[in-house]
Amino acid sequence: MQKFGTFLSGMIMPNIAAFIAWGIITALFIADGPFPVGGLGGFGENDAGEPNIGLVGPMIRFMLPLLIAAQGGRMVYGVRGAVVAVVATMGVIVSTDQPMFLGALIMAPLAAWVMKQIDKLWDGKIKPGFEMLVNNFSAGIVAAGLAVAGFFAFGPVVDAVARALGNGVDWLVDNGVLPVASILIEPAKVLFLNNAINHGVLTPLGVQQAAETGQSILFLLEANPGPGLGVLLAYMLFGRGMARSTAPAAAVIHFFGGIHEIYFPFVLMKPILLLGTIAGGMVGIGTLVIFDAGLRAPAAPGSIIAVLAQTPGGSFVGVVLSVVLAAATSFLICSVLLKLDRKRGGDLAEATAEMEAMKGKQSSVAGYLSATEEAVEDELEAAGVVHPEQPRRGPIHRIVFACDAGMGSSAMGASVLRNKIKKAGFTDVDVQNVAIANLTDDVDVIVTHQDLTPRARTMSPSAQHVSVDNFMNSPQYDAIVEELKRTNAQGAPSSR
Amino acid sequence: MSDVLTLSHIKVPGEARSKDEAIREAGQLLVDAGAVSPAYVDAMFEREKSVSTYMGNLLAIPHGTNEAKDAIARSAISVVRYDEPIDWNGNEVRFAVGIAGVENGHLEILGKIAIVFSDTDEVDKLLAARSADELYQLLQAVNED
Numbered sequence: 001m002q003k004f005g006t007f008l009s010g011m012i013m014p015n016i017a018a019f020i021a022w023g024i025i026t027a028l029f030i031a032d033g034p035f036p037v038g039g040l041g042g043f044g045e046n047d048a049g050e051p052n053i054g055l056v057g058p059m060i061r062f063m064l065p066l067l068i069a070a071q072g073g074r075m076v077y078g079v080r081g082a083v084v085a086v087v088a089t090m091g092v093i094v095s096t097d098q099p100m101f102l103g104a105l106i107m108a109p110l111a112a113w114v115m116k117q118i119d120k121l122w123d124g125k126i127k128p129g130f131e132m133l134v135n136n137f138s139a140g141i142v143a144a145g146l147a148v149a150g151f152f153a154f155g156p157v158v159d160a161v162a163r164a165l166g167n168g169v170d171w172l173v174d175n176g177v178l179p180v181a182s183i184l185i186e187p188a189k190v191l192f193l194n195n196a197i198n199h200g201v202l203t204p205l206g207v208q209q210a211a212e213t214g215q216s217i218l219f220l221l222e223a224n225p226g227p228g229l230g231v232l233l234a235y236m237l238f239g240r241g242m243a244r245s246t247a248p249a250a251a252v253i254h255f256f257g258g259i260h261e262i263y264f265p266f267v268l269m270k271p272i273l274l275l276g277t278i279a280g281g282m283v284g285i286g287t288l289v290i291f292d293a294g295l296r297a298p299a300a301p302g303s304i305i306a307v308l309a310q311t312p313g314g315s316f317v318g319v320v321l322s323v324v325l326a327a328a329t330s331f332l333i334c335s336v337l338l339k340l341d342r343k344r345g346g347d348l349a350e351a352t353a354e355m356e357a358m359k360g361k362q363s364s365v366a367g368y369l370s371a372t373e374e375a376v377e378d379e380l381e382a383a384g385v386v387h388p389e390q391p392r393r394g395p396i397h398r399i400v401f402a403c404d405a406g407m408g409s410s411a412m413g414a415s416v417l418r419n420k421i422k423k424a425g426f427t428d429v430d431v432q433n434v435a436i437a438n439l440t441d442d443v444d445v446i447v448t449h450q451d452l453t454p455r456a457r458t459m460s461p462s463a464q465h466v467s468v469d470n471f472m473n474s475p476q477y478d479a480i481v482e483e484l485k486r487t488n489a490q491g492a493p494s495s496r
Numbered sequence: 497m498s499d500v501l502t503l504s505h506i507k508v509p510g511e512a513r514s515k516d517e518a519i520r521e522a523g524q525l526l527v528d529a530g531a532v533s534p535a536y537v538d539a540m541f542e543r544e545k546s547v548s549t550y551m552g553n554l555l556a557i558p559h560g561t562n563e564a565k566d567a568i569a570r571s572a573i574s575v576v577r578y579d580e581p582i583d584w585n586g587n588e589v590r591f592a593v594g595i596a597g598v599e600n601g602h603l604e605i606l607g608k609i610a611i612v613f614s615d616t617d618e619v620d621k622l623l624a625a626r627s628a629d630e631l632y633q634l635l636q637a638v639n640e641d
Binding site for chain 1: 549
């Protein structure tokens with residue numbers, strides 16, 4: 001589960017900038033934005049009388065899911081995986097009118113994985129000189145097949161999910177248990193089915209109600225910016241790394257620009273946060289029910305400004321309270337969840353980094369190899385490489401050295417470690433070197449210069465990372481060999 | 497192995513007294529060998545600025561950037577040994593190994609150099625070598641294993 005979470009966030013995190021770019025463009029240039037431009041916002045017609053396509057629609061429908069697909073594919077199977085994943089995801093995207101994030105999150109890793117398995121079938125069996133031909137055609141055929149399969153498999157499923165969620169919300173509204181609707185609305189939102197729910201179900205019903213009574217609560221079930229704001233505020237205070245630093249900008253685009261989509265990836269990265277948004281949504285709707293508050297017309301986009309503009313005088317207190325309480329509830333729950341998460345997964349990583357920093361100092365003082373066996377042993381433990389009480393589960397088969405160009409240091413480090421491992425008698429361990437930009441996430445251990453380790457971590461979140469400051473003679477190499485003795489015992493010569 | 501590392505690429509002792517001079521010296525050997533254009537030497541300085549090429553065990557491996565690969569005509573490696581330690585960002589360097597690598601042609605010899613330098617006994621032997629020729633023989637000997 002932990003690994004699944006890091007994988008999701010690994011797919012989404014590197015693309016947050018693209019979400020923000022889309023959010024800015026959308027907030028500014030759509031028909032209801034402050035600077036409506038048809039050509040960008042995708043409304044109205046051009047000079048030739050054709051409807052404007054705009055940037056907003058194609059970006060969310062194609063660009064963002066494809067970016068996620070490329071990253072997901074790359075994490076599973078390098079650039080080759082990325083190419084196959086993007087093609088396959090394209091089939092999924094056109095299978096429905098909904099933005100296809102769910103499809104990208106599932107199809108991309110799957111497609112790259114399929115490619116990897118298929119490549120294994122004829123690995124090493126291709127006649128020299130035909131590799132390019134076979135590789136390109138096999139990837140092309142697999143990608144085409146997956147795109148077609150995705151088109152037929154995902155379209156009906158996602159449409160059915162969207163319809164089912166819509167019907168569910170419809171039923172709940174009919175039966176007057178509105179707060180419960182959040183259980184369906186919030187997950188549907190983060191899967192980018194927000195418009196399907198809002199414009200497909202809630203808005204038509206709301207318009208009817210508003211025609212009869214002058215206002216409708218239904219306009220605010222989905223458009224309340226409170227729950228999303230709570231998530232982003234929680235990330236601002238208790239998040240980590242890039243998610244934390246981008247959350248403030250995202251909060252502005254979300255709350256004042258009304259582009260809710262900007263917070264969806266923050267939830268997708270840690271799906272458990274749905275608990276927070278659902279609770280926030282429930283509290284928000286509950287408040288509206290108690291105060292009998294609603295909006296005159298749909299608030300589009302769902303910014304606090306648009307919401308207040310559509311609030312009739314009598315509902316003002318109820319609407320404001322609903323937004324504030326929804327945000328507070330979602331913030332509190334998400335904060336606790338993020339903090340728990342940090343304690344569980346984070347402490348170890350932080351501790352390791354600290355140890356590594358300590359180790360860096362130690363070994364530069366100690367100098368070259370003057371350390372005795374015992375000192376090396378101590379250093380290893382200090383470096384956090386060896387956790388005697390916490391052995392890793394599986395054997396290690398792939399170790400990769402990464403450096404900037406993949407030309408010098410990583411090649412030398414890989415040779416040294418390969419030599420050490422060979423001398424120790426392990427035959428089932430592959431040691432390679434690559435440029436850091438080509439790292440994939442299917443590696444067991446990644447060795448990098450300490451300056452590059454943070455970057456390597458983002459490239460391959462699920463691998464075990466080892467930092468060195470000395471490629472020729474790092475004590476970490478001996479630590480890795482020691483660890484192999486525990487994890488790969490069956491690979492030792494005695495049993496082979 | 498062929499012409500990636502030949503005797504003419506080895507200089508004992510080097511004349512440089514500073515890191516910058518040493519990079520220039522190792523680079524010039526590659527230029528003289530016809531392996532790289534003079535622009536590659538500038539890229540070696542560029543590369544050195546981002547992350548030090550000090551490797552440990554008295555060894556530094558100045559080389560160009562990924563973008564400078566166009567300046568490489570063929571893969572080559574140069575070796576300079578210094579009598580006095582060179583200050584390489586606070587580390588002592590006695591060997592500067594200049595690298596120009598395209599299409600991984602240099603990886604085999606580089607790997608062997610790495611293995612030699614990872615063993616301090618071997619490094620001592622390299623330090624004790626009395627001439628460029630002797631140093632060359634020591635490095636070549638690795639190939640026999």
